[in-house]
Amino acid sequence: MIKLEKLSKVFETPGGGSVIAADQVSMEVPEGEICVLLGPSGCGKTTTLKMINGLIPKTSGSIWVAGRDTDTVDPVELRRSIGYVIQQIGLFPNMTIEDNICVVPDLLGWDRKKARRRAGELLELVNLDPAIFLKRYPKELSGGQQQRVGVIRALAADPPVLLMDEPFGAIDPINRGVIQDEFLKMQKELRKTIAFVSHDIDEAIKMGDRIAIFKDGHLVQYDSPDDLLARPRNDFIASFLGSDRTLKRLSLLKVSDVMLGDQVRVTAQDDVARARDMMQEAGHRNIVMVGPRGRARGFLHLNDIRDVTGRVEEHFQALPTTVNVDDDLRTAVSRMFRHDTTWLACVDDDGFFKGFVTQRAISHALGATYRDAAQPAEAFAEAL
Amino acid sequence: MIQGAVIKQDRLRSKLAFAVGIIFGIGLVAGEQGYVGDIWRLYSEDITYLVVQHVKLVGISSGLAILVGIPAGILLSRDWMQRYSEAILQVFNIGTTVPTLAILALSITLLGIGFTPAVFGLWVATLLPIVRNVYQGLREVPAHLKEAATGMGMRPLHILRAVELPNALYVMFAGIRTAVAINVGTAPLAFLIGGSGLGELIFTGIDLNDMQMLLAGAIPTALLAMLADYLLGRAQYWLIPRGVNPLR
Numbered sequence: 034m035i036k037l038e039k040l041s042k043v044f045e046t047p048g049g050g051s052v053i054a055a056d057q058v059s060m061e062v063p064e065g066e067i068c069v070l071l072g073p074s075g076c077g078k079t080t081t082l083k084m085i086n087g088l089i090p091k092t093s094g095s096i097w098v099a100g101r102d103t104d105t106v107d108p109v110e111l112r113r114s115i116g117y118v119i120q121q122i123g124l125f126p127n128m129t130i131e132d133n134i135c136v137v138p139d140l141l142g143w144d145r146k147k148a149r150r151r152a153g154e155l156l157e158l159v160n161l162d163p164a165i166f167l168k169r170y171p172k173e174l175s176g177g178q179q180q181r182v183g184v185i186r187a188l189a190a191d192p193p194v195l196l197m198d199e200p201f202g203a204i205d206p207i208n209r210g211v212i213q214d215e216f217l218k219m220q221k222e223l224r225k226t227i228a229f230v231s232h233d234i235d236e237a238i239k240m241g242d243r244i245a246i247f248k249d250g251h252l253v254q255y256d257s258p259d260d261l262l263a264r265p266r267n268d269f270i271a272s273f274l275g276s277d278r279t280l281k282r283l284s285l286l287k288v289s290d291v292m293l294g295d296q297v298r299v300t301a302q303d304d305v306a307r308a309r310d311m312m313q314e315a316g317h318r319n320i321v322m323v324g325p326r327g328r329a330r331g332f333l334h335l336n337d338i339r340d341v342t343g344r345v346e347e348h349f350q351a352l353p354t355t356v357n358v359d360d361d362l363r364t365a366v367s368r369m370f371r372h373d374t375t376w377l378a379c380v381d382d383d384g385f386f387k388g389f390v391t392q393r394a395i396s397h398a399l400g401a402t403y404r405d406a407a408q409p410a411e412a413f414a415e416a417l
Numbered sequence: 418m419i420q421g422a423v424i425k426q427d428r429l430r431s432k433l434a435f436a437v438g439i440i441f442g443i444g445l446v447a448g449e450q451g452y453v454g455d456i457w458r459l460y461s462e463d464i465t466y467l468v469v470q471h472v473k474l475v476g477i478s479s480g481l482a483i484l485v486g487i488p489a490g491i492l493l494s495r496d497w498m499q500r501y502s503e504a505i506l507q508v509f510n511i512g513t514t515v516p517t518l519a520i521l522a523l524s525i526t527l528l529g530i531g532f533t534p535a536v537f538g539l540w541v542a543t544l545l546p547i548v549r550n551v552y553q554g555l556r557e558v559p560a561h562l563k564e565a566a567t568g569m570g571m572r573p574l575h576i577l578r579a580v581e582l583p584n585a586l587y588v589m590f591a592g593i594r595t596a597v598a599i600n601v602g603t604a605p606l607a608f609l610i611g612g613s614g615l616g617e618l619i620f621t622g623i624d625l626n627d628m629q630m631l632l633a634g635a636i637p638t639a640l641l642a643m644l645a646d647y648l649l650g651r652a653q654y655w656l657i658p659r660g661v662n663p664l665r
């Protein structure tokens with residue numbers, strides 16, 4: 034857990050003036066969550082982060098890390114118990130990757146062998162072959178590989194708390210996506226408490242359990258990504274999130290969140306009349322045909338089978354595409370647009386039919402949070 | 418880019434020194450009966466004695482310069498010294514523009530004539546480039562490396578030893594190499610203040626207009642300079658770890 038209470042930082046500038054880089058910031062990052070500190074350049078994200086591990090001395094306020102008031106802890110000991118990733122990666126060029134990863138374990142006096150073994154395990158965790166990379170020097174790694182090592186170096190001594198300052202900043206968008214996914218996968222198991230600085234809204238939405246938006250040293254809004262996108266507190270937040278903020282929510286929701294029943298289905302051997310009845314009963318104009326074990330195989334459109342007889346297998350069409358239940362709605366919507374369709378069959382990893390998702394269901398889900406807070410008149414207008 | 422050019426220059430210098438060395442070597446052997454052979458027959462005793470003197474001068478003065486220069490450079494590079502270090506280095510820079518002969522002459526006024534003032538003069542001339550490069554090498558270590566080290570819980574002395582010095586080593590070594598080259602090149606002047614060394618043959622040769630005597634001093638001086646540079650070049654290649662050695 035990280036807790037900040039009325040934390041302030043005033044920098045004295047050489048000219049005799051002063052800059053308030055953090056102004057009475059109070060917030061709490063619950064155990065095991067990622068909090069993204071977000072905001073325009075110069076708003077005080079880095080300053081706030083560095084006050085947590087004492088790299089920048091605070092002017093006033095208090096900081097708790099893992100239940101301890103940092104004023105009562107020796108700063109060197111404190112830093113050894115907090116993982117730290119800086120934007121410039123900061124691998125030491127004079128040390129091998131192995132020694133880089135083992136910096137903090139060595140400082141803590143871990144058994145050398147145990148520390149080296151852990152370095153190898155951590156490399157495997159981010160898909161780097163220890164046999165190849167342990168003995169290399171940082172300059173012999175690509176930018177993306179260095180960034181991965183930077184992250185696992187912070188994890189080496191298994192600290193409960195992690196501070197990350199734009200850890201994936203210096204990397205191309207494609208690789209960044211890959212590393213973000215890897216990191217989220219690790220975090221699912223490690224459940225560290227993380228303060229994560231970013232200036233990229235999409236990254237914040239993807240990585241953050243909560244997002245803290247700063248402006249000129251003030252913490253303006255601190256909320257879950259969904260609440261933030263649905264209910265920006267003021268114009269600054271709204272414009273910072275962008276005019277497409279509703280669409281951004283698509284990536285927060287999963288297909289399974291808006292998916293409808295999987296009971297409406299037919300098999301190849303069923304009679305088309307049965308398919309027709311099922312559609313009419315459910316009020317659908319399409320029905321999915323599944324294989325013998327339940328894999329999605331094709332579909333029937335009501336208009337095509339109004340006046341025909343026979344079995345489903347004689348009349349079905351191939352599905353233009355499907356979507357995985359674990360995909361986000363952004364993926365689903367983009368498939369719908371690409372294939373010019375208003376619904377998609379949803380499948381699991383093995384291709385088994387799980388239900389379907391429609392454009393109406395998606396727009397309903399996006400509207401839901403607005404309606405919670407909206408005026409009744411607006412709700413009525415939407416219902417029309 | 419600049420570093421690349423320096424490396425190229427370094428390599429060129431090593432190769433050149435090597436080639437010249439070989440040519441001289443061939444000259445020495447092939448000329449056993451010829452001109453060089455004559456010089457050797459005439460002066461071999463003087464040469465052996467004076468080479469030892471010369472190496473002593475160079476070795477002691479540059480050894481002391483390294484011993485003092487590195488800690489001095491480290492001290493000047495500390496953050497809390499920044500207020501003074503620029504001014505101090507400015508004085509040092511002015512110091513380097515003073516001709517070495519003048520430094521030697523000045524050391525007579527302090528220490529009289531003989532071996533000690535010669536060592537002192539050479540020490541001063543060697544010290545300046547070493548201090549400057551140690552300082553510069555340490556200041557050039559990227560701030561974010563020091564920040565990462567601090568942020569991970571290293572203490573200042575540990576950061577100096579494990580992060581700053583290793584990453585400054587290449588620049589520091591380049592300074593030592595330059596300084597020793599200056600030292601070896603200046604050492605013959607030590608004779609002028611009674612410091613012995615190969616300068617004795619060179620300057621006496623000039624005075625007596627004796628070409629053979631002059632060469633008996635000049636050739637070994639040149640060979641020593643090349644040998645020193647070659648050895649330091651090798652050391653620079655092998656002693657500096659691969660991760661921070663642009664040559665490897």
Ligand SMILES: Nc1ncnc2c1ncn2[C@@H]1O[C@H](COP(=O)(O)OP(=O)(O)OP(=O)(O)O)[C@@H](O)[C@H]1O
Nearest residue numbers: 044045052054073074075076077078079080081232
């Ligand atoms: N050492 C310092 N001395 C004086 N002012 C400083 C110092 N460090 C930061 N500031 C000022 O404090 C404010 C906040 O800086 P900070 O580095 O925290 O911004 P940031 O949100 O991390 O921005 P960025 O996204 O550009 O990294 C800025 O106005 C900056 O100029």
Ligand SMILES: [Mg+2]
Nearest residue numbers: 078079080230
């Ligand atoms: Mg910053």
